[in-house]
Amino acid sequence: MRRRKTPVEIERTEPHLCSMDLRLHILHGVPFFSALRHEQIEEINQQFHEKGFSLGDFLYYSGDPAESLYIIAEGRVKLLRHTTSGKDVLLDLLIPGEFFGGLSTASGSTYFETAQALTSVCALTISRDNFRAILTRYPDVGMQVLDLVTARLEAAHATIQQLSSQSADQRIAYTLLNLAGKLGETHEVGLLIQTPLSRDELADMTATTPETVSRVISQFQRDGYINTGREWIAVTDLSALREIAEITF
Amino acid sequence: MRRRKTPVEIERTEPHLCSMDLRLHILHGVPFFSALRHEQIEEINQQFHEKGFSLGDFLYYSGDPAESLYIIAEGRVKLLRHTTSGKDVLLDLLIPGEFFGGLSTASGSTYFETAQALTSVCALTISRDNFRAILTRYPDVGMQVLDLVTARLEAAHATIQQLSSQSADQRIAYTLLNLAGKLGETHEVGLLIQTPLSRDELADMTATTPETVSRVISQFQRDGYINTGREWIAVTDLSALREIAEITF
């Protein structure tokens, strides 16, 4: 068997569970639990369950009863919405330590988004009520979760601004910068976006089509701003992309 | 002097402060304070300051140091972002009892949006740190604020989906439904959107142009779905707009 040419190094097929050690390590690493002591984490750990998923599996669908909150222990998950026209809208791309799913009781009892595994995934789940009890019991944790949600709201507003006022190549440049910032790892081909990422998915993130993404990406490569291949992209010239995206701050 | 023809009934010019009675009444009415007892509200009231604004005044600009959180006591405020191309993006339209401004310490220390008065406004402000202290002290309040921010995030995601996948007339129909739901008051001309609302502003909310809004609005009126005039719109056929917006749930 030939070697794959992609520089992305992520397990993409087998589902798997995580060891108890990893679970505790993950929970310690979760930003909003970082202030808790080890015994508290161990106690909280009891309330979590573990679920494994393979590439392409759906963790849940939008419209399902929103009973659980998820934290990624390993792998990558995308949050998306389906539209009546069949086009998907990719809202977020989540990495280990991030939470998603059923958080609020106020906004109804079903998930608004669909969550799909981009790699093999190990996720920790907790019932919404148990999680809310933790937030109430440890106000500092609650405050950190609030800050995270606020940051996501800010990011969503930035996306709305992009969609409202920027051209396709600007939105793509902006999205690549975001992804590079969140998922980028230094690599010989450039700042490699460590997630399998197709033209289709990039189109779903930027409200464009795969054809447009392909054209823009090709141009970026010709201009020497990125390196790319089948399902991978690496940024080599951040400042050029920043200029295109008109990020001046 | 002739009477204005607009059916919208909102004080649009003079700034004004609110009486102490109104302040307490407002704070009691704020959803996330509703669980607090009167003495607690009175104590919290001490930490708020009062600011009056007239139509068009800016409460703050994006980029200003984010020191205060605002709660509207009276009037209407719009949250917007400026773009390099000069086009504004209108992100939210706030009514009495809603909060905005500096909430999180995590996401930097400046406002991400600009807040502008659509009417005369009386706003209550509190320092970010004092507000966060309240949230920590009363975890139930914190949880309610978290739910509100989560609901806003969900709304922002819905907007992203709209912008990504729907046509201009669908987005306009959707926005009118949203506004009617939030600001609509029963009136002889229909479900009147109780806020001065120009074609320009509607364009800034829907990522279109004033010309397109005008054409679509005119068509909606010809179709008998709405009544409209200079800076006002009233919805007469919600279900028709829902069908256009493809809101099937």
Place this chain on the structure above:
DNA sequence: GGATTAATCTGATCCAGATCATGGAATGAT
């Protein structure tokens, strides 16, 4: 009431990017 100003409407033109169509290259299966 008439003038002035600002919001709105409407037509004509144009273009970014969607859509349609096809060929090529990387991957996985056998």
Place this chain on the structure above:
DNA sequence: ATCATTCCATGATCTGGATCAGATTAATCC
């Protein structure tokens, strides 16, 4: 190694809605 599949690149065409340009109408001012 070969084939089948999936992803990607690129050309040709089409179109929704932006842009440009006036014409109308409502509100305010005097």
